[in-house]
Amino acid sequence: MRGQVNxxxxxxxxxxxxxxxxxxxxxxxxxxxxxxxLRDFSPLFDEMYAELGxxxxxxxxxxxxxxxQALYTIRSEALLVEAxxxxxxxxWFLDLNLLDPIWDASSFSQNQxxxxxHRTAELFFARLVALAGEHGWVSDxxxxxxxxxxxxxxxxxxxxxKTEAQAPTDGDPGNPSVDFHGGRRSNATHESTTDAxxxxxxxxxxxxxxxxxxxxxxxxxxxxxxxxxxxxxxxxVTETAAATxxxxxxxxxxxxxxxxxxxxxxxxxxxxxxxCREHGIAPHVAQIKARKVTGLDGRxxxxxxxxxxxxVRKRIxxxxxxCKEIGGLRRTRKRGVDRVGLxxxxxxxxxxxxxxxxxxxxxxxxxxxxxxxxxxxxxGSSVSLRPHERRAMRSFVHCLLPAVxxxxxxxxxxxxxxxxxxxxxxxxxxxxxxxxxxxxxxxxEQTNQLSLDGLxxxxxxxxxxxxxxxxxxxxxxxxxxxxxxxAVKHGRTYQTAKEQLYLQALxxxxxxxxxxxxxxxxxxxxxxxxxxxxxxxxxxLTGLPRATPTGGAALIEEQRVSSxxxxxxxxxxxxxxxxxxxxxxxxxxxxxxxxRTLTSSQLGATLVQPLWRGAGAKATMENLTQAERSFLYQxxxxxxxxxxxxxxxxxAYYGVLQNRDAVRNSWRGLxxxxxxxxxxxxxxxxxxxxxxxxxxxxxxxxxxxxxxINAVRTYKQSLDQFKLLxxxxxxxxxxxxxxxxxxxxILHPDLSAEDAQKxxxxxxxxxDNFRDQREDAQRRIGLASNGLKPQVDLVASxxxxxxxxxxxxxxxxxPNRYRWSAGLNVDLPFDRKxxxxxxxxxxxxxxxxxxxxxxxxxxxxxxxxxxxxNLDQARRNYESAKLGVALSERRVxxxxxxxxxxRGTARDQVDAQNDLITQRNLLTQAxxxxxxxxxxxxxxxxxxxxxxxGQWEEIKDGKPK
Numbered sequence: 001m002r003g004q005v006n007x008x009x010x011x012x013x014x015x016x017x018x019x020x021x022x023x024x025x026x027x028x029x030x031x032x033x034x035x036x037x038l039r040d041f042s043p044l045f046d047e048m049y050a051e052l053g054x055x056x057x058x059x060x061x062x063x064x065x066x067x068x069q070a071l072y073t074i075r076s077e078a079l080l081v082e083a084x085x086x087x088x089x090x091x092w093f094l095d096l097n098l099l100d101p102i103w104d105a106s107s108f109s110q111n112q113x114x115x116x117x118h119r120t121a122e123l124f125f126a127r128l129v130a131l132a133g134e135h136g137w138v139s140d141x142x143x144x145x146x147x148x149x150x151x152x153x154x155x156x157x158x159x160x161x162k163t164e165a166q167a168p169t170d171g172d173p174g175n176p177s178v179d180f181h182g183g184r185r186s187n188a189t190h191e192s193t194t195d196a197x198x199x200x201x202x203x204x205x206x207x208x209x210x211x212x213x214x215x216x217x218x219x220x221x222x223x224x225x226x227x228x229x230x231x232x233x234x235x236x237v238t239e240t241a242a243a244t245x246x247x248x249x250x251x252x253x254x255x256x257x258x259x260x261x262x263x264x265x266x267x268x269x270x271x272x273x274x275x276c277r278e279h280g281i282a283p284h285v286a287q288i289k290a291r292k293v294t295g296l297d298g299r300x301x302x303x304x305x306x307x308x309x310x311x312v313r314k315r316i317x318x319x320x321x322x323c324k325e326i327g328g329l330r331r332t333r334k335r336g337v338d339r340v341g342l343x344x345x346x347x348x349x350x351x352x353x354x355x356x357x358x359x360x361x362x363x364x365x366x367x368x369x370x371x372x373x374x375x376x377x378x379x380g381s382s383v384s385l386r387p388h389e390r391r392a393m394r395s396f397v398h399c400l401l402p403a404v405x406x407x408x409x410x411x412x413x414x415x416x417x418x419x420x421x422x423x424x425x426x427x428x429x430x431x432x433x434x435x436x437x438x439x440x441x442x443x444x445e446q447t448n449q450l451s452l453d454g455l456x457x458x459x460x461x462x463x464x465x466x467x468x469x470x471x472x473x474x475x476x477x478x479x480x481x482x483x484x485x486x487a488v489k490h491g492r493t494y495q496t497a498k499e500q501l502y503l504q505a506l507x508x509x510x511x512x513x514x515x516x517x518x519x520x521x522x523x524x525x526x527x528x529x530x531x532x533x534x535x536x537x538x539x540x541l542t543g544l545p546r547a548t549p550t551g552g553a554a555l556i557e558e559q560r561v562s563s564x565x566x567x568x569x570x571x572x573x574x575x576x577x578x579x580x581x582x583x584x585x586x587x588x589x590x591x592x593x594x595x596r597t598l599t600s601s602q603l604g605a606t607l608v609q610p611l612w613r614g615a616g617a618k619a620t621m622e623n624l625t626q627a628e629r630s631f632l633y634q635x636x637x638x639x640x641x642x643x644x645x646x647x648x649x650x651x652a653y654y655g656v657l658q659n660r661d662a663v664r665n666s667w668r669g670l671x672x673x674x675x676x677x678x679x680x681x682x683x684x685x686x687x688x689x690x691x692x693x694x695x696x697x698x699x700x701x702x703x704x705x706x707x708x709i710n711a712v713r714t715y716k717q718s719l720d721q722f723k724l725l726x727x728x729x730x731x732x733x734x735x736x737x738x739x740x741x742x743x744x745x746i747l748h749p750d751l752s753a754e755d756a757q758k759x760x761x762x763x764x765x766x767x768d769n770f771r772d773q774r775e776d777a778q779r780r781i782g783l784a785s786n787g788l789k790p791q792v793d794l795v796a797s798x799x800x801x802x803x804x805x806x807x808x809x810x811x812x813x814x815p816n817r818y819r820w821s822a823g824l825n826v827d828l829p830f831d832r833k834x835x836x837x838x839x840x841x842x843x844x845x846x847x848x849x850x851x852x853x854x855x856x857x858x859x860x861x862x863x864x865x866x867x868x869x870n871l872d873q874a875r876r877n878y879e880s881a882k883l884g885v886a887l888s889e890r891r892v893x894x895x896x897x898x899x900x901x902x903r904g905t906a907r908d909q910v911d912a913q914n915d916l917i918t919q920r921n922l923l924t925q926a927x928x929x930x931x932x933x934x935x936x937x938x939x940x941x942x943x944x945x946x947x948x949x950g951q952w953e954e955i956k957d958g959k960p961k
Contacts, residue, residue: 017092030071030353031093034064037127044123057103057111061094063124063346065108068093070327070350078105112342124349126253139222140254142305144262144313145243146219148320149234150340151331152198152211159190159200159211187235195335201234213332213340216242217319217348218250221262224315225355229348231341239266244275251279260284262309268293284309322351424505431632435765437639437946444502450490450727452476458735464667468712475733480653480740483726484951487649490727497641504634511627515572523565530558563587576620577609585810603813604799611824613789622783629772636765642946643939650935650952652722654928657741659715661924666708669917672892673701676909679899693905700910707917744927747934748875753868756941760864763942767860770853777842777849784839791827796820860940867937874930881923888916 021028038060045059065080068090074080084090085102096102157178185200192198198211216239218228228246232238243263251257261276262284273295276283283296284306300306324330327347334340425441432438455476461469478486488494568582585601614620677697683689720730728734761767798820802811895912935952938944945953 015098017088017096017098020088021092025089026354027071027089027093030067031064033131033353034067037124037131038063040127041120041124044120048120057108059111059120061096062108062111063120064094065090066346067350067353070347071354073326073328075328076333077109081105081108124345139220140256141259142221142262142309142312143227143247143250143258143260144219144221144309144316145216145246145267146264146313146316146320147214147216147239147242147266148324149201149203149212150215150231150329150344152192152195152213152340153331153333153335154192154194154198154211156211158192158194159185160193161190163189197233197336199234213337214238214242215320215323215329215344216246217316218243218246219316219319221309221312221315223355224318226316226319226348226352229345231337231344233337240269240272243267243272247275247279247281257281260305260309262313264313268296270294282306284313286310319348319351323347327351420506420509423509424502427505427508427631431635434632435635435639437642438635440948442498442502444498446490446495450486452478452732452734455482462664464664465712466667466708468716472733472735475735477737478726478734479737480650481951483653483722483736484646484649486726486728487645488948491645491725492727493725494645495727497638497645501634501638504631508627508631511624515574515621515624517569517571520568520570521566523563525561525563528560528562572620574617574620575609576615576617577607579605579607581605599811600802601811601813602799602801604797606797607795609794610792611794612792613786614791616786619783619786622779625779626776629776633769633772636769640765643944646944646946646952647932647935647939649725651932652718652725653736653740654744654931656715656718656722656736657738658924658928659711659718660736660738661741662921663708663711663715665917665920665924666704666711669913670701670704670708672913673697673704673910676896676899676913677701697910700914704914704917741924741928744931746875746878746927746930748871748930749934749937753865756864756868756937757861759943760860760941761857764860765942767853767856770849770856774846774849774853777846781839781842781846784835784842787835787838788829788832790829791825793825794822795825796822864937864940867933867940871930871933871937874926874933878923878926878930881919881926884919885916885923888912888919892916 041059048059049056065084068074069077069080072083074083081102081104084094084096088098091098091100157176187199190200192211195211198213200209201212202209212234214232214234216230216232217226219226228249230242230246232242247258247261257279258281260282263272263286265286265288268285268288268291270293273283273285273293277295282300282305284300285293285296287293287296287301323344327350329344329347332340332343334343421444424444428442432440432442455478458472458475458477461472463469465472564584564586566582566584568580570578570580572578581604583601583603585599587597587599609615610619677694680689680694680697684691684694719734719736722736723730723732723734798818800813800815800818802813803817891912895909899909935944938952947953
């Protein structure tokens with residue numbers, strides 16, 4: 001039944017925001033932790049505010065709102081206030097009711113000044129650290145210190161001289177272009193007009209300089225929690241000073257001094273090492289090989305603790321990463337060291353609250369085991385076995401372990417892998433002939449080692465690439481055939497598709513295995529020690545002591561070993577009957593008292609045959625039938641994937657060549673422009689040309705050079721992407737064969753759109769899948785109707801057992817000790833609502849399958865018609881581009897002749913040359929587009945034939961040649 005939309009909203013709702021928050025939402029733990037810390041701050045908040053006046057934003061809500069801003073990466077106070085107005089989760093976290101008004105964003109920002117004046121964020125952060133220490137979530141022994149850069153909220157254009165005139169601009173008042181060339185900027189002579197406390201700093205050699213601040217943090221190593229933090233100006237020499245200050249704070253606040261502190265090479269200096277040694281801290285500082293620092297030598301760096309600190313110290317980068325990615329601190333939106341420091345502390349506080357809440361949750365999951373891990377003690381207790389018991393237990397284990405090990409190692413992993421490959425190969429050999437383009441053996445392993453040896457090497461470099469041509473020195477030349485072969489053998493996407501198909505084949509082998517005999521075996525062995533009240537008497541016949549049970553106080557210990565083994569077989573018949581057989585043997589050996597052995601065995605079989613519901617081969621074989629058909633569908637999909645993959649590789653290959661040809665065309669145009677500029681300059685020197693004409697050509701020369709540079713970049717990027725598509729590393733030095741582009745021809749098929757549609761409807765494999773899936777839906781209707789019948793099963797069982805009693809050997813089952821039974825199990829159809837719904841759903845699914853087939857047929861027709869149009873348009877574009885190149889070449893020649901006699905103009909030369917470059921690029925583009933459109937046309941028709949190496953066969957008259 002279709003649900004209806006009620007346009008009338010509820011007039012009255014009685015609920016609280018807390019009722020809408022899931023019980024296990026992570027913010028619940030954070031709220032409990034933050035509320036616990038804020039309760040201790042109430043006296044401080046009273047001192048911050050006056051007793052009279054208009055009420056401000058409650059500082060508790062102000063701080064908790066900043067926690068939300070950091071946790072949910074809200075980039076501004078305005079967006080935070082907007083979210084507080086409609087977000088029930090945020091209202092609940094801030095203890096706001098549904099009708100409570102939300103304060104203005106400007107008031108929210110101004111109220112933060114009071115937090116800055118009273119160092120509330122620092123105190124809050126310190127209280128979180130103290131709370132974590134009280135609960136044992138942090139350690140006070142081992143630490144790591146490091147720093148990172150925070151981009152300032154100021155652009156490089158605002159970095160102006162302090163005393164001199166500002167750099168010249170283009171006069172744009174909004175976003176002027178500033179020319180910094182030829183000038184030298186430093187923090188000593190320049191400052192930002194946006195944020196005067198931001199400093200220009202370069203993170204390392206080869207890095208760009210930018211305005212930023214420095215964030216320094218001290219992390220305890222056990223849980224990776226930040227315990228101290230500080231923001232400073234980025235001067236390049238503050239890392240060590242900040243580290244010593246953070247360590248000094250920790251020394252003042254902690255009960256005991258830190259034992260170690262780990263750092264990177266940036267702290268390898270005498271100042272930090274001497275500070276650590278003076279305060280009894282082991283400096284686990286990464287060393288710079290060429291630098292010697294007193295107090296740090298092999299006696300420290302060779303220890304296991306030093307190596308552990310160097311491994312753990314990278315976890316501080318996780319804190320910085322969280323603050324930048326989640327907390328939005330990659331580029332601050334505050335100005336000044338104090339405000340940036342307040343923002344950083346609030347974000348670190350949110351990160352600390354999140355990690356602390358997770359530690360609080362994990363603390364309830366800790367557990368431990370007591371006891372020794374040998375056979376002399378029982379784990380979890382302090383009771384030990386006596387010597388003779390340990391010897392007996394040890395003998396028992398020594399006997400048991402080899403048997404278990406033999407059962408585990410009976411079939412090696414190599415055997416199982418070989419068995420899976422063999423069964424999958426049999427499935428492919430059976431099913432592949434039914435699908436086009438799937439001939440030949442199927443191998444999921446990538447056995448060929450990727451090597452480009454044997455391919456031709458580029459000997460002559462092209463000057464069209466300019467300085468980038470040197471990178472192609474010694475590059476291997478890859479033809480289209482080689483590229484397709486590499487993509488098929490080493491392409492990651494192609495390998496993933498093969499593996500998915502292989503897994504589907506394994507699923508089919510499992511479905512077939514269910515109709516084969518399935519054998520099983522189990523064994524269990526126990527060693528038991530018990531005590532029993534007995535009386536010891538002398539046997540009159542043997543004269544030996546004898547123990548008999550009694551109610552007296554005399555206790556005697558009894559030791560015994562028992563074992564049970566079962567071998568079984570189970571098989572499902574095509575009629576629906578299931579036959580199960582089992583052979584069981586029991587063994588009991590007393591080790592003390594009267595040493596005797598008890599054995600027994602039994603053999604049994606059970607038969608269950610459905611007579612009504614679930615009876616017959618169709619119902620029983622449905623799962624196997626569907627598995628067989630599903631693999632066939634997957635096989636067809638993979639065949640179509642091979643075609644799509646080949647078209648994709650060819651498209652990318654020709655795309656790279658097209659970009660390379662665009663580089664050549666741009667280079668030719670650039671060279672022509674350079675010659676024209678030289679000729680124009682000579683004419684201008686003679687007074688035959690104006691300077692305006694010469695300036696126009698120079699500007700066009702710069703534009704053409706920019707176009708050439710962009711063309712080279714585009715070519716390099718497309719080549720790197722193509723390497724990834726082939727499974728090559730981006731570092732591989734390869735080029736594509738230009739001969740492939742030269743050999744391209746316009747091979748237009750002589751086939752109408754209507755004939756192409758008829759061929760596609762007959763050959764498309766995805767259409768075959770939809771047709772077969774419609775048959776699946778019709779078959780499920782019969783299975784669903786069978787489920788409405790009563791359940792009537794014939795059940796029969798029989799077995800034989802051995803005699804009971806003491807024996808010195810194995811006792812086989814005795815045929816004279818037999819048992820058997822037979823009967824019917826009947827389940828009357830009183831409640832068939834589930835089966836009714838399944839039947840009705842099968843009817844609906846059948847109708848849907850019919851519609852989907854009709855929809856797919858129309859989509860195939862439309863797809864073929866569109867590709868036919870694209871192919872025809874590509875042919876026309878090629879003819880137009882070919883004519884355009886001829887006209888442009890003639891025009892360029894004419895303008896050159898006119899320029900030589902002094903009658904040409906610079907503008908006409910520029911236009912002619914630009915048109916020639918454009919027409920040549922259009923010609924290459926049209927030729928490539930027609931080739932790709934032709935391949936896509938054959939592919940959409942379903943007749944594109946692909947070889948094992950990925951190469952396609954050309955189509956002539958609708959057939960591969």
